[in-house]
Amino acid sequence: xxxxxxxxxxxxxxxxxxxxxxxxxxxxxxxxxxxxxxxxxxxxxxxxxxxxxxxxxxxxxxxxxxxxxxxxxxxxxxxxxxxxxxxxxxxxxxxxxxxxxxxxxxxxxxxxxxxx
Amino acid sequence: xxxxxxxxxxxxxxxxxxxxxxxxxxxxxxxxxxxxxxxxxxxxxxxxxxxxxxxxxxxxxxxxxxxxxxxxxxxxxxxxxxxxxxxxxxxxxxxxxxxxxxxxxxxxxxxxxxxx
DNA sequence: TTATCATATCATCGCTTGGTGATATGATAA
DNA sequence: TTATCATATCACCAAGCGATGATATGATAA
Numbered sequence: 550x551x552x553x554x555x556x557x558x559x560x561x562x563x564x565x566x567x568x569x570x571x572x573x574x575x576x577x578x579x580x581x582x583x584x585x586x587x588x589x590x591x592x593x594x595x596x597x598x599x600x601x602x603x604x605x606x607x608x609x610x611x612x613x614x615x616x617x618x619x620x621x622x623x624x625x626x627x628x629x630x631x632x633x634x635x636x637x638x639x640x641x642x643x644x645x646x647x648x649x650x651x652x653x654x655x656x657x658x659x660x661x662x663x664x665x
Numbered sequence: 666x667x668x669x670x671x672x673x674x675x676x677x678x679x680x681x682x683x684x685x686x687x688x689x690x691x692x693x694x695x696x697x698x699x700x701x702x703x704x705x706x707x708x709x710x711x712x713x714x715x716x717x718x719x720x721x722x723x724x725x726x727x728x729x730x731x732x733x734x735x736x737x738x739x740x741x742x743x744x745x746x747x748x749x750x751x752x753x754x755x756x757x758x759x760x761x762x763x764x765x766x767x768x769x770x771x772x773x774x775x776x777x778x779x780x781x
Numbered sequence: 782t783t784a785t786c787a788t789a790t791c792a793t794c795g796c797t798t799g800g801t802g803a804t805a806t807g808a809t810a811a
Numbered sequence: 812t813t814a815t816c817a818t819a820t821c822a823c824c825a826a827g828c829g830a831t832g833a834t835a836t837g838a839t840a841a
Binding site (some may be wrong): 571597598600601604605619620621622634 | 797798800801802804807808809
């Protein structure tokens with residue numbers, strides 16, 4: 550995968566949002582909203598696999614959404630900026646009003662599910 | 666594509682963010698920040714293809730990020746909620762500080778580009 | 782009615798990307 | 812040093828998803 554001239558402002562902005570656009574990463578971000586955690590603690594809280602968490606963390610860190618600090622053989626992660634929290638909160642209040650539609654948000658044909 | 670038990674809160678939230686996580690959709694949302702536009706006008710402003718715009722609009726509409734109103738043979742779209750605008754603005758202020766990292770946000774190996 | 786314009790739908794293709802499992806790195810302790 | 816623990820990296824696979832082009836729908840006008 551290459552990053553070349555695609556590096557326009559909107560692409561960067563899209564990447565920022567993509568950091569929030571996966572439920573595993575959201576789970577990780579949620580776990581960090583109350584304070585900093587080591588990778589092991591995140592694994593425990595999210596119940597995701599260690600490599601999965603580590604992969605997502607490196608993405609989130611590159612994106613600047615979380616910050617890391619090594620202490621001994623542990624690495625503690627935290628949200629890098631209060632606006633990360635604000636974005637999550639703002640999204641929640643928006644969700645409260647549009648949630649009915651969001652869960653069907655897809656460009657593709659969605660099969661009717663019998664029940665649930 | 667099916668949507669079944671995956672419909673948890675974080676999945677819905679992730680879907681909301683995914684609405685913002687593509688540069689074409691951001692382009693469309695940006696064009697709507699100043700007011701409502703018909704599909705044709707959006708196509709013109711974004712220089713995306715008609716079917717592409719229409720596909721993205723239906724996604725954005727299902728997500729509740731934009732609202733549509735038919736007038737004659739035209740359909741006018743607008744941002745559905747002021748918080749959509751707020752989310753974009755908040756992301757911009759965050760970007761101003763973390764942009765350096767974001768454009769490299771990827772879990773995968775990024776080839777060094779010779780120049781640019 | 783038929784023709785035309787505006788928009789929507791959908792099948793297809795190919796790139797993107799999330800999850801896994803194995804392995805590597807790197808720090809501490811013995 | 813060697814062993815162990817915490818974390819990171821990476822190749823692989825499968826599913827997700829954006830763009831295109833052809834076609835369909837639906838509204839207006841003639």
